[in-house]
Amino acid sequence: MSRAPDDAAGRARRPGGGLVLPAVAALAAFLILIGLGTWQLERLSWKDMLLARVEARVHAAPVPVPPPALWPQLTREADEYRRVGVRGTFDHGRETLVYSVRGDDATGPVKGQGYLVVTPLLRTDGPPILINRGFVPSDRRDPATRAVGQVAGEVEVVGLLRLPEEASWFVPANDPAHGGFFRMDPAGIAAARGLSGAAPFIIDEGANAVPGGLPLAGGTRLAFPNRHLEYALTWYGLAAALVGVAAAFLWTRRRGGGPG
Template sequence: MTAPGAATAQPRSTRRQALLLTGATLAAFAALVSLGTWQVHRLAWKEDLIARVETRVHAAPAALPAPDTWAGLTAEEIEYRPVRLSGTFDHSREVHVFIALGEPKGPLGGQGYFVLTPLALDGFDRVVFVNRGFVPLDRKDPATRPDGQVAGTVAVTGLMRPAEGRNWLSPADDVARNVWFVRDPAAMAAATGLDPAKVAPFTVDEAAGETPGGLPQGGETVVAFPNSHLGYAITWYGLAAALVGVWAVRMRALLRSRR
């Protein structure tokens, strides 16, 4: 025979469990739906960015922004902006940035270097590091590609790129061996004996077909934007739906226990 107090306590305990379960489920459900919705917004932002960049990279090149505007340029204003500029290369100060070029537009790819050479601008006491393109590991030494060491005034067209930031995955640059992993114009200027105050806070990726002899291999700008936001959104929304299913099963079990 069950005591009257015990019969009353069991429904109260069941109700308490149901309320706690429902409250925790609602909180988790709201968090999961919020994460999914955030990824949907990120997807719209990324698709808009990709469309803008695709339009920008195929636009006609304009004159390089004047040096007195450089400090005020944002990364968004710089990224993939087609420009033209002229000046004289200082090949004695070229910098080599390691790259594993998986999908080259030219005939050469794999491990190698982007060759960044300071270009002294015509008419200005300023310098821009120009990424002249890709060379394989065994063509790092400029002596192996003499035709590409053009002298005198040259005209360059290409895409502006903001300085790259360093993160915890970035290997340390080996300045002694002239092997770099991050395109930081200020650091490259200091390492090559240039005045960082006179060096542009961005680089320019030279277009293809502008280098005699074919090396460095220009036109190898990597335009890639990972876009996994739709998959992430589906995952978060799926987890929210699964959570509702788990809640329903648990609630059914609690209701049965009251009988």
């Protein structure tokens, strides 16, 4: 009579029996957790460099806007948030309203839902540039309610150079045909307003004394979430916990105290 089944059962009950698969699974999970923690540390280094770069740029003396010949070479790493200055005349008749929400963390009394007023700046020495003049609440979206802020004549604008806002699952797509704009897309806004050759970037105007107080300029968001160290420690902590659980499991099995 064959004893093969009994022998197989005996091997499974021996100390250390059936440990290969749990050990492999634990090792794979450990490596994944360590990889995630290391990735978060890399993200932390990148975020620290970003914050330092932005901090230096927003407080630097303004420089002239890049000439059209350099526009194809603009990058986020080299040019985003660069403080620039430019002169021209606002074309208020072709302003665009981009939906926005001014949160409770914003400075000043104006908060809640509203719009960013994006107005073409017409220049005598170059193509037009779109200027984000700042925020207006929903009940002041009509330019007639803030006519005093529609400054005339040549002005000097100093602000931060911003490249097109990246698409996001959380932000609806722009709908120029129905006047719905939800993200900063200079090419799309320029096309909707018939601006030929406009710059491929927008300038966020710095805080200034606009007649009547609106639009409220100088609201560029410069606070970036930076919780990568916290996330890294979480992943490394889970990896350490996994090691402890796996060690206890293997010790119990090797002593023969686990399930048969």
